[in-house]
Amino acid sequence: MIRFEKVFKRYPGEGSDAVRDLNFEIQAGTICMLVGPSGCGKTTTMKMINKLIEPTSGAIWIGGRNIDTVDTIELRLSIGYIIQDTGLFPHMTVGENIAVVPGELGWKKDRVNARIEELLELVDLNPKTFRNKRPHELSGGQKQRVGVARALAADPPIMLMDEPFGALDPITRAKMQDEFLSIQDKIRKTIVFVTHDIEEAIKMGDSIAVLKGGQIVQLASPMEILANPNDPFVSELIGGRNSLKMLNLMRCGQIMKPLPAGKTEAEPKGLAGAKQGVLGLRATAQDALAEMLRTGERFTYVQDAGGEVVGLVDFEDLLQRASRHGVV
Amino acid sequence: MNFFEFLLSRWSTILSLTLEHLYIVFVAMVVSIALGVVVGILITRNRFAARVVLNLTNILMTIPSLALFSLLIPILGIGKVPAIVGLVAYTQLPIVRNVYTGIMTINPAILEAARGMGLTEKKILRSIKIPLALPAMMSGIRTATVMGIGIGAIAGYIGAGGLGVYIFQGISRSSDQMIIVGAAIISLISILTDQVLGRVQRKLNR
Amino acid sequence: MASFSALVKVLLLGAVGVLLCVWVVENPQDSLVSRLVTYDKVWVLLLQHLYLVAASALLAVVTAVPLGVALTRPAWKAWAPRVLAVVNVGQTVPSLAVVALTVGVLGVGSKTAIVALWIYSLLPILSNTLVGFQELDPAITEAARGMGMKPRRVLFRVELPLAAPLILAGIRTAVTITIGSAILAAFVGGGGMGNLIIAGNNISRWQVLVLGATLPVLMALVADIAFERLETKASR
Numbered sequence: 031m032i033r034f035e036k037v038f039k040r041y042p043g044e045g046s047d048a049v050r051d052l053n054f055e056i057q058a059g060t061i062c063m064l065v066g067p068s069g070c071g072k073t074t075t076m077k078m079i080n081k082l083i084e085p086t087s088g089a090i091w092i093g094g095r096n097i098d099t100v101d102t103i104e105l106r107l108s109i110g111y112i113i114q115d116t117g118l119f120p121h122m123t124v125g126e127n128i129a130v131v132p133g134e135l136g137w138k139k140d141r142v143n144a145r146i147e148e149l150l151e152l153v154d155l156n157p158k159t160f161r162n163k164r165p166h167e168l169s170g171g172q173k174q175r176v177g178v179a180r181a182l183a184a185d186p187p188i189m190l191m192d193e194p195f196g197a198l199d200p201i202t203r204a205k206m207q208d209e210f211l212s213i214q215d216k217i218r219k220t221i222v223f224v225t226h227d228i229e230e231a232i233k234m235g236d237s238i239a240v241l242k243g244g245q246i247v248q249l250a251s252p253m254e255i256l257a258n259p260n261d262p263f264v265s266e267l268i269g270g271r272n273s274l275k276m277l278n279l280m281r282c283g284q285i286m287k288p289l290p291a292g293k294t295e296a297e298p299k300g301l302a303g304a305k306q307g308v309l310g311l312r313a314t315a316q317d318a319l320a321e322m323l324r325t326g327e328r329f330t331y332v333q334d335a336g337g338e339v340v341g342l343v344d345f346e347d348l349l350q351r352a353s354r355h356g357v358v
Numbered sequence: 359m360n361f362f363e364f365l366l367s368r369w370s371t372i373l374s375l376t377l378e379h380l381y382i383v384f385v386a387m388v389v390s391i392a393l394g395v396v397v398g399i400l401i402t403r404n405r406f407a408a409r410v411v412l413n414l415t416n417i418l419m420t421i422p423s424l425a426l427f428s429l430l431i432p433i434l435g436i437g438k439v440p441a442i443v444g445l446v447a448y449t450q451l452p453i454v455r456n457v458y459t460g461i462m463t464i465n466p467a468i469l470e471a472a473r474g475m476g477l478t479e480k481k482i483l484r485s486i487k488i489p490l491a492l493p494a495m496m497s498g499i500r501t502a503t504v505m506g507i508g509i510g511a512i513a514g515y516i517g518a519g520g521l522g523v524y525i526f527q528g529i530s531r532s533s534d535q536m537i538i539v540g541a542a543i544i545s546l547i548s549i550l551t552d553q554v555l556g557r558v559q560r561k562l563n564r
Numbered sequence: 565m566a567s568f569s570a571l572v573k574v575l576l577l578g579a580v581g582v583l584l585c586v587w588v589v590e591n592p593q594d595s596l597v598s599r600l601v602t603y604d605k606v607w608v609l610l611l612q613h614l615y616l617v618a619a620s621a622l623l624a625v626v627t628a629v630p631l632g633v634a635l636t637r638p639a640w641k642a643w644a645p646r647v648l649a650v651v652n653v654g655q656t657v658p659s660l661a662v663v664a665l666t667v668g669v670l671g672v673g674s675k676t677a678i679v680a681l682w683i684y685s686l687l688p689i690l691s692n693t694l695v696g697f698q699e700l701d702p703a704i705t706e707a708a709r710g711m712g713m714k715p716r717r718v719l720f721r722v723e724l725p726l727a728a729p730l731i732l733a734g735i736r737t738a739v740t741i742t743i744g745s746a747i748l749a750a751f752v753g754g755g756g757m758g759n760l761i762i763a764g765n766n767i768s769r770w771q772v773l774v775l776g777a778t779l780p781v782l783m784a785l786v787a788d789i790a791f792e793r794l795e796t797k798a799s800r
Contacts, residue, residue: 077710080710082706082709082710103712103713103714104712105712106709106710106711106712107711107712108712109710109712111707111710111711113703113706113707113710114703115701115703117703117704117706117707117708117710118704118707119704119707119708119722119726120704120726121725121726130708130711130713130721131711131712134711134712134713134714134717180711181711190710417785420740420744420781420784420785420788421744421781421784422743422744422745422747422777422780422781422784423744424744424747424748424758424761424777425744425747425761425776425777425778425780425781426777428761428764428765428773428776428777429773429774429777429778431765431770431773432770432773432774504656507658508656508657508658508659508660508661509658511658511660511661512658512660512748515765516765522660525660525661525664526751528664529664529667529672529751529752532672534667534668537664537665537667537668538664538665538668540661540664541660541661541662541664541665541668542661542665544657544658544660544661545656545657545658545661545665548656548657548658548661549653549656549657551656552653552656
């Protein structure tokens, strides 16, 4: 869907490249996390996709078209854009903010109105209450929801998100991450997501590109990054030899053994009285271990969002995964 | 007569008018700064007084200077006295307001620390509030002084002397040279004063 | 409620002006005053004064705001600091000097007065426009561009509305100052309330003086209140 081909960027008057020789591809309908310390080039990489920054050389392709050949305005209207403080326009109401892109596209008033209601409901804000509020009347989390709604307004296939949850407190942040993932389950956009937080990257990403000094040092799935960091920098980022931190990065949904279909119904229900806890797909391996310690059992069940038990995490497996990363 | 001949032939008049102008503004500013700083400090102790005084000086500012001077004539007559009184009244707002906000915006934690250490209110004012508010005060004094130089020119109309006299006479005798010389010197003094006081202000800021 | 109290204030100030005028005309000190001050004459001078202020302020707005906008566009941006420096120096030049220098160039007449007042009120509007645009949160304009708004739309829908309160504050300063400075127009044949002050001084009649000095003050206060209302509206 989005492909970088030998992309370089050097800012005028600087001695070195901001990004160097980027070659990678992002699959349609997935979230690609760009992660790394500040100054690593992750934001530059993202802003080249909507031409806020022009690459010095190389090409970026979206859906088979070189973006150089696409009109800048047309390109940007087809890409949702969310930044850290959301960039909501303080002089417009929530509804007017959401209506900006549809307005640029010349939508009819009725259609815009219907869309505003639909989107506010999607991000779990009551349209009646929030539509006519101004950004300064909203909490941090609410602003972020409006930011998401605004970016989705014209149903763009691609969204760029630059540290969207960076300014939120940890609890609101986790909640927004969960909500955004469940929205993504419905809308299936191609998302480029910039963050400096590896935990966020592992939680949210289908793939993760770790950047350092303007280059991608590893591009892989979260599990692969955790299991086989290919660079000391990546190991350092994911906590290196700290196995407890590692456990905190693994999700039950990623490491569980799926229960054979059909048996899922019978087995756990038979165990209904047992002491085993049941965890969600997004609970961490650390939660699973804590659950095992609490119950004294060597495994714990995992259930999906609908409350149906879909797999289990067992202790031997956990031990193996953790030790692979070099527990002392 | 060209410009330089004009300057040469009148230089002693021009010089004495310039000195007179500087003298009026200087006296007015000494009084104005002393009064403004004291008032500015006093009103930090009472919210109500602060509101009244700041509003009053604000209204004073909107009064056109020529109108203010003219209103002073029936009371104080003409000459240097009403000119200086007018200048003092006029330049109060920037000084009072900056002294007040300079002190009020000091981080309360600093004042609390000072009180906790056992400093008296007098000592706090002298060794903490005033030094910390100094850059803001200086900026107010700078604005006020530059204003004073300009308004001092208008005071020439009520018989205070100074370079304004040259401009008003030039206009009534339709002598472009008098007008331009008067205006140019006043502008020059204003710009120079602004630059010098700006430099002082930046030093204090450091 | 706020607009109500503003209206009351304006009406009160207007009433003071009317009463003062009636008092001077009906109870003149002597025959000199009664010949000099009539309702017609005061009315004409008032209109002249308003005309001077309105014409110069309007000229200043239509020149300073576009200039300020141009100086914040990418092509001209590099010039902004230099222009701002010149403007700041210009603002320290006293109003009387500006009027005098304009006379030196254009001679006397109401055009001279308008040009001088225009130059003088140009500066606060221009500097406020520049600062208003420069102080915009770059993240917001970038968000607007990133969403695909055309540069013109970003300017009119995002930048201008957000900079409006500061631009208005500049216009407010300019207009209040101009109402006062317009008195000086009388010296260069521009008419206005300054005529009353000059006449009052020439014949030493304090009634005339008080009337000529008070009416501009009332006008300045009314303008100040009106703009304050506008500003609170714009910043909401």
